[in-house]
Amino acid sequence: MPPDPDSGEQDGLGLLCVNCGWGVARLFVQYSPGNIRLMKCDNCKAVADPYIECEFMIIFIDLILHKTRAYRHLLYNMLHAKTSDIKGILLKSSLMFLILDAFRVSLVMKGDNSWDLLTSNMAFTRTCIKVLLDVLFGNFIFISVLWLAVRLLLKLKYDESRYKEIMLAILVSSYFKIFLLAMMIWEFPSSVVFIVDIFVLSSNTVAFSVITQLRTSTCIALFFTAHAAKFLASRWLQTVL
Template identity: 55%
Template sequence: MEYRCVECGNAMKSLFVQYSPGNIRLMKCERCRAAADEYIECEIMIIVIDLILQKPKAYRHLLYNVLGPKSSYFEQGLLGKLSFGFLVLDGYRSLFIDRSREQLGLSTSFSSLLWRFQKLLMDVFLGNFIFLSTFLLATRIFLSASVGSLRYKEILPAILISSYFKLFLLAMMVWEFPSSVVFIIDLFVVSANTVALKVITESTTSRCVAICSCAHFMKFLVTQVLELRSS
């Protein structure tokens, strides 16, 4: 990946000129004539707020100007860490839904706990395998003309990073929420995935919505089938 202007996505060789420690001048984009990356001078909370508000320029800053140019996601081991966190949060999501259905209190036998553990693994790993497979297949179908030489290993970290809304599931460890909150979080995840995919591929919003919706729907369908088989 290369540096990008957060406003228009134009490629940049550098984002700022440093004259001395703490004394920098932001570079201007040749296309839109705006500061290439205003977030360089912003506090981290400003970036977090803009990510929550799902502003594309915040995603360009994070995906291109912070993580992209340094080294490959694979070389840093970042992809493995993101994947692990993604799966752990998905596992907690499944446990929360099961608890809300009062399934965990039905039996405390070893065989029952083992069966539930196997169901949890199937739900998390099979569901996400179908999700990623559908996502990559839909990307090839819907974006075959616009993706070009774009590497899928750049799209995958973008999807994992934009799934940060799953972190709000941790709040359920402290406060009691109805199970419907989980599905509200899922909607925010779909929306954030769409914005990240649009930033990475520079495709239309409708195509990105179609891709993310198909992938999440297939994951939901698989988990529901597993639930019906276990009931």
């Protein structure tokens, strides 16, 4: 359902002006294939979403630079066209998130020389189980902290669509984990894993701020707490297993 252009900044996945966050009815008018006119925002009078005419690489660079405009384009205007398939997007994003997180845990364990102790199939199986439990338990703690904070800060009652939108924002803003795959090709110190974690935290913060309209300082504190809880939970699990 298209947003009300007079309703101001939206709470859900609706069309927005990437500059001021004001709701817009449409982003462009298409006269013929390849011939479009970008619409202007009624609030700030600027082009509502200039990213429509940009290559994906330009958008990706602006996401890396943590530009709020790029995150508004991604979370509202780009995903808006696929809201009917948000469950499919969530499923694929969650699967990729868990796979990359499992790879991250395996890199941390490699740095701790955990893989060097594998002398049998039994030991290999046990280590794989540890990685799986670490990923599942750590992310359970991470999501639990976020959900609790969302309910307290936004005073949300159970709203499945709203929670899906917030969850999608968290998953897609964790794209920095992809850079860990470079460690399969080139040799990097294990500290790179924690540098990537810092970028994931900052990206999560920007995306969460955009999707909830909370203050940046509040989002930083929230995600620092959630990531710290996940780290401590993972460390505790490693000592127990």
